Amino acid sequence: MASFGDLNRVNTNIQSLDSQLSLNRINRDLSDNQLKLSTGLRINKAEDDAAGYAIATKLNSRVAGLEQAMSNVGDAKSVLDIAESSFDTVMDNLIEMKSLSTQAANDTLGAEERGYIGDQISKLAEDINDIADQTVFQDTQLLNGADGGYSGSVDLTFQVGERASDTLEASIDAVNVSELFDGAGTGSISVSTAGAGALSFADGATQASAADYRGFLEGIDGAIESMNGRVNEIGMTQSSLSIREVTLSQSISANSSASSRIMDADFAKEQSESVRLQILQQTATSALAQANNGPQSVLGFLG
Known part of the structure; x- marks a missing residue:
C-alpha cells in the first residue's frame, strides 16, 4: 500500500504496484467465479476446499457403490x-x-x-x-x-x-x-x-x-x-x-444430496459475485491507469 510521499518518487510507482496487485487478485477471483459458472461446481480442485473435496469424493464413491448395488438387486431378482x-x-x-x-x-x-x-x-x-x-x-x-x-x-x-x-x-x-x-x-x-x-x-x-x-x-x-x-x-x-x-x-438420494450441497455451485450467489467482481475489475483498471499517470505530477517540480 502506498505511503505518504510515495507519489514524489518516479523509479518505483508504489501506487501502481498496489493497483496491479488488487487487479490481479480480482482477475483471479473472477476467473474462479467463471469456472464455477461454467462447470456448475463450487469445488473444481482440492485447493478450493480441501476438506469439502475429500468429503464429497467419499460421498460420490459411496453413491457409485450404491448404484451398482441397486443394479445387483435387479439381477438377483431376475x-x-x-x-x-x-x-x-x-x-x-x-x-x-x-x-x-x-x-x-x-x-x-x-x-x-x-x-x-x-x-x-x-x-x-x-x-x-x-x-x-x-x-x-x-x-x-x-x-x-x-x-x-x-x-x-x-x-x-x-x-x-x-x-x-x-x-x-x-x-x-x-x-x-x-x-x-x-x-x-x-x-x-x-x-x-x-x-x-x-x-x-x-x-x-x-x-x-x-x-x-x-x-x-x-x-x-x-x-x-x-x-x-x-x-x-x-x-x-x-x-x-x-x-x-x-x-x-x-440412500442414493440422501448421499447425492449431501454431495451436491458440498460440490455444486449456487448459481444465484455465483452470478451476484460475478457482477461484483466485474465492477471491481473496472474500478481497479481505472485506478491502475490513474496510478500510472501519477509520476507525471513530478514534472511540475522541474517547471
Missing part, C-alpha cells in the same frame, strides 16, 4: 424370477401327476389303461428333470443342486450394498425326480435315484395296481409340499430384495 417361473411349471406337472394318479387309483380302470397313465406320469417326471436342466442364468444351473450334482442346493450370495457386509444369502434346493420323490416308491412303482432320477410304473411285465397308485399319492403330496417350501423361500428372499431396493434408492 435370478429368482427365473427360478420361480420354473417352479410354477414343475408345480403344474405335479398337479397333473396328482390328477392322473388319482384316476389310476380307481378300480374301474384295467391294467392297460393304468399302463397308459403310468407312461404319462413318467413323461411328466422327465419334463421336471428337463426343466431343471434348462433353468440357467448366465451359465449357472439354478435347479440342479451344488455343482450340478442333482442334490443339495445352489447357494448364492448377492452383494446388495456398498459395504463388504451388505450381502443377502439365497439357497435354491435341487429340483428333480430323485429329490422330490425320494422314498415315494410303492409296490410296482419305483423311483430311480441315479442322476436326476426317474419314475417307473411297472415291475417287469406287471403294471402298477390301483393300490400302488393310492400309495403313490402320498409321495406326490410330499413332492407338492416340498415345492411349496421352495416357492416360499424364494418369495421371502424376493421380499427382502424389494426392501433393499427401496432402502438403496433412499
Whole structure:
C-alpha cells in the first residue's frame, strides 16, 4: 500500500504496484467465479476446499457403490424370477401327476389303461428333470443342486450394498425326480435315484395296481409340499430384495444430496459475485491507469 510521499518518487510507482496487485487478485477471483459458472461446481480442485473435496469424493464413491448395488438387486431378482417361473411349471406337472394318479387309483380302470397313465406320469417326471436342466442364468444351473450334482442346493450370495457386509444369502434346493420323490416308491412303482432320477410304473411285465397308485399319492403330496417350501423361500428372499431396493434408492438420494450441497455451485450467489467482481475489475483498471499517470505530477517540480 502506498505511503505518504510515495507519489514524489518516479523509479518505483508504489501506487501502481498496489493497483496491479488488487487487479490481479480480482482477475483471479473472477476467473474462479467463471469456472464455477461454467462447470456448475463450487469445488473444481482440492485447493478450493480441501476438506469439502475429500468429503464429497467419499460421498460420490459411496453413491457409485450404491448404484451398482441397486443394479445387483435387479439381477438377483431376475435370478429368482427365473427360478420361480420354473417352479410354477414343475408345480403344474405335479398337479397333473396328482390328477392322473388319482384316476389310476380307481378300480374301474384295467391294467392297460393304468399302463397308459403310468407312461404319462413318467413323461411328466422327465419334463421336471428337463426343466431343471434348462433353468440357467448366465451359465449357472439354478435347479440342479451344488455343482450340478442333482442334490443339495445352489447357494448364492448377492452383494446388495456398498459395504463388504451388505450381502443377502439365497439357497435354491435341487429340483428333480430323485429329490422330490425320494422314498415315494410303492409296490410296482419305483423311483430311480441315479442322476436326476426317474419314475417307473411297472415291475417287469406287471403294471402298477390301483393300490400302488393310492400309495403313490402320498409321495406326490410330499413332492407338492416340498415345492411349496421352495416357492416360499424364494418369495421371502424376493421380499427382502424389494426392501433393499427401496432402502438403496433412499440412500442414493440422501448421499447425492449431501454431495451436491458440498460440490455444486449456487448459481444465484455465483452470478451476484460475478457482477461484483466485474465492477471491481473496472474500478481497479481505472485506478491502475490513474496510478500510472501519477509520476507525471513530478514534472511540475522541474517547471
